[in-house]
Structure formats: structure tokens, C-alpha cells
Amino acid sequence: MEKQLLDAAIIGGGPAGLNAALVLGRARKNVTVIDEGRPRNAVTRKTHGFLTRDGVSPGEFxxxxxxxxxxxxxxxxxxxxxxxxxxADGRFQITTAQGVTLLSRKLLLAVGLKDRPLDIPGLADVYGKSAFVCPYCDGWELRDQPLVVINKGAELMHFAPLISGWTDRFTICTNGPDELTDEQREELRRHRVPLFDSPIRRIESDDGIVREVVLADGTAVPCRGLFFRPELALGSDLPQALGCALTDIGTAEIDAFGKTSVPGVYSAGDAASRMHQAIAAASMGALAAAMINNELNAEAWGRSE
Incomplete structure (x- = not known):
């Protein structure tokens, strides 16, 4: 007996995949969400910036x-x-780690991103407790506190003005050559932002709350929180394996409706965006689901003629 042909398989059960499942469920489509339950934001205690859910834990969400x-x-x-x-489009076969196979007309890849190993000693101890990557998500909790920003180059010159909206008490540690121009260093000096390019030896903390950043030259920078630039990779190699075009930062390339370069394959959330926020991911999932539903309905309408 042949397996049921799903209308859509959603790979990834974060905000993007879940909101897509909600929209497709309401559109009376047969959908399976495949998720192994290892979200990147599991290290964080609370999700912020999501209307009606501000402060909820990722698990509770x-x-x-x-x-x-x-x-x-x-x-x-x-x-x-x-x-x-x-x-291909109309009949994809998905195989899981446990040997389950599913057939689906359409695919939504909501595989998110994953952190590469954190190579600064002590950073893993504070990540999600007092060290974060997004001030929109966690800046309020660290407002007016002395912070260390671990970043460098052009991205640092975007981040420095951004974080100044939450605190003017921050120090930059570039953990090696700062990759800045003389003009950019002068800009930081004008704003009285301390800049250290010595490699970071370790991060000292108490119960997950950072106490100081110790540099290789012996400098100790006291602080109560950190913002750092993570090294990220796609949460799955499925987009590449399917032949989806990727952007210059390694995410799936999509159009305004979530379509990838492969017919029948959509992507949403962090796997297809620079906007790494739960509410943005959920919005993308909802839009992609609507487009999948439109495509399915149009195909069914054509078959019925």
C-alpha cells in the first residue's frame, strides 16, 4: 500500500515552521512538521519582541x-x-534519521541556523545568560550596564551605534586585529568607546553572569554583559543537497514569497533571512505557507478541469 502523499512537509519546528503549520492547517492541507527538538535558541531563557509572547521561554512558546x-x-x-x-515538485520523498519515509507535494525548509563551536574560553558558560547576539532581543535587560562588545570590521561599525541606544557604557574587544580603517578608529575615539585588539584569553563569570573579559596582554575589562558576533551555519545541509541557490552569507536564496530556486521548495525563518528574530521568522513562515497553499490550490484546480 502506497504511503499518503502529504500536501506539504515542513522541516523545522521553530517559529517559522510552526506558523506555517498553523496557516496550512487552517487551509485544510495535510501537513507534517519534522523537528528533532534541538532549537538554537534553547540556550536563552526568554523570547522577546513577539507581541503577546514577550518574555516567554522558547520551550513554552x-x-x-x-x-x-x-x-x-x-x-x-x-x-x-x-x-x-x-x-521533485509534486512528489518529494523525505527520509529521516530514524528511517521514516514521507511523500509530499511541497517542501518548506525552516531549518534555522546553528552556532559553530564557541572558541573563546568561558563564553559557553555565559551564552544565553549574560552574553547575547541581538540587542533587540536582550538589550533591554542589559540597559545602562557596562558591556563588552566582541566584534570587528565593518559589522562592528554598524553594531556600535546600534548598541549605544541601550547603553553608552561599552567597550569593544576585537579578539585580534580590529579590521578597521584609521577613520573608523577615530570615530570610536570621538565617541569615547574603548577599543582593545588583544586576543581574548578567557571570560570570567559567576553563575552565568559575566564579571570580566581577560585579554592576552593581561588587561581585564569588567562588565555585566556581552554582545558578540556568532559564527553561524545552516541548521541542515538539505538546502544545498536539493540544489537551492544560496546567498553570499550562506542562507537559502528566496523571492518575496519564500520560493527557493528549486520548484516546489520554499524556505523561511533564519535559514533564509538576516533578521534573526522569532517574530520575523513566524511572519516569513506564515507568508510562505500562504504561497504554498495558493500553489497547491491552483494545481488542484487545473487537474479538475
Missing amino acids: RRLAREEIGAYPSVSFLADAAVSIEG
């Missing part, structure tokens, strides 16, 4: 979302990881 989606019986969840995909 997912629980509430799945509870709401449970009202739509055409949506199911599979606690597993998709490891390979074959086929």
Missing part, C-alpha cells in the same frame, strides 16, 4: 504553538530529523 495547532487535525508532528530528500 513551542508548547503553546503546538497546542493551538492541535485544533487542526490535518497537521501532525514527527520528532525526528530529515536527513535526505529525493524527487
Whole structure:
């Protein structure tokens, strides 16, 4: 007996995948969400900037979302990881780590991003507690506190004015050559922002709260929080394996509706955006789901003639 052909398979159960499942469930589409339950934001205690959910933990957010989606019986969840995909638009075959196979007309890749190993001693101890990557998500909690910003080059010159909206008490540690021009260093001096390019030896902390950043030259920079630039990679190699075009930063290249370069394959959330916020990911998931539904309905309409 042949397996059921799903309308859509959603790979990834974060805000993008969950909101897509909600929209497709309400559109009466048969959908399975495949997620292994290892979200990148699991290290954080709270999710911020999401209207009606400000301050909720990532785990509670997912629980509430799945509870709401449970009202739509055409949506199911599979606690597993998709490891390979074959086929083409209209009939994709997904194989999971546990050996499950599913067939689906359309795909939504909401695989997110993952952190590469944190190579600064002590950073893993404070990540998600007093060290963060996004001031829109966690800047309020560290407002007016003495902070260290670990960043360099052109991105640093974007981040420095940004973080100044939350505190004017911050020091920059570039953990090696700063990759700045003389004009950029002068700009930081005019704003009285201390700049250190000595490599970071370690981060000292107490119960996850950073106390100081110790540099290789012996300098100790006291602080109560950190913002750093993470090294990120796609949460799965499936976009590349399927032949999806990628952007210059390694995310899936999509059009305004979430379509990738591969027919029948969509992407949403952090895997396809620089806007690494839960509410932005959810919005992208909702839009991509609407486009998937439109495509499915148009195809069914054509077949019925």
C-alpha cells in the first residue's frame, strides 16, 4: 500500500515552521512538521519582541504553538530529523534519521541556523545568560550596564551605534586585529568607546553572569554583559543537497514569497533571512505557507478541469 502523499512537509519546528503549520492547517492541507527538538535558541531563557509572547521561554512558546495547532487535525508532528530528500515538485520523498519515509507535494525548509563551536574560553558558560547576539532581543535587560562588545570590521561599525541606544557604557574587544580603517578608529575615539585588539584569553563569570573579559596582554575589562558576533551555519545541509541557490552569507536564496530556486521548495525563518528574530521568522513562515497553499490550490484546480 502506497504511503499518503502529504500536501506539504515542513522541516523545522521553530517559529517559522510552526506558523506555517498553523496557516496550512487552517487551509485544510495535510501537513507534517519534522523537528528533532534541538532549537538554537534553547540556550536563552526568554523570547522577546513577539507581541503577546514577550518574555516567554522558547520551550513554552513551542508548547503553546503546538497546542493551538492541535485544533487542526490535518497537521501532525514527527520528532525526528530529515536527513535526505529525493524527487521533485509534486512528489518529494523525505527520509529521516530514524528511517521514516514521507511523500509530499511541497517542501518548506525552516531549518534555522546553528552556532559553530564557541572558541573563546568561558563564553559557553555565559551564552544565553549574560552574553547575547541581538540587542533587540536582550538589550533591554542589559540597559545602562557596562558591556563588552566582541566584534570587528565593518559589522562592528554598524553594531556600535546600534548598541549605544541601550547603553553608552561599552567597550569593544576585537579578539585580534580590529579590521578597521584609521577613520573608523577615530570615530570610536570621538565617541569615547574603548577599543582593545588583544586576543581574548578567557571570560570570567559567576553563575552565568559575566564579571570580566581577560585579554592576552593581561588587561581585564569588567562588565555585566556581552554582545558578540556568532559564527553561524545552516541548521541542515538539505538546502544545498536539493540544489537551492544560496546567498553570499550562506542562507537559502528566496523571492518575496519564500520560493527557493528549486520548484516546489520554499524556505523561511533564519535559514533564509538576516533578521534573526522569532517574530520575523513566524511572519516569513506564515507568508510562505500562504504561497504554498495558493500553489497547491491552483494545481488542484487545473487537474479538475
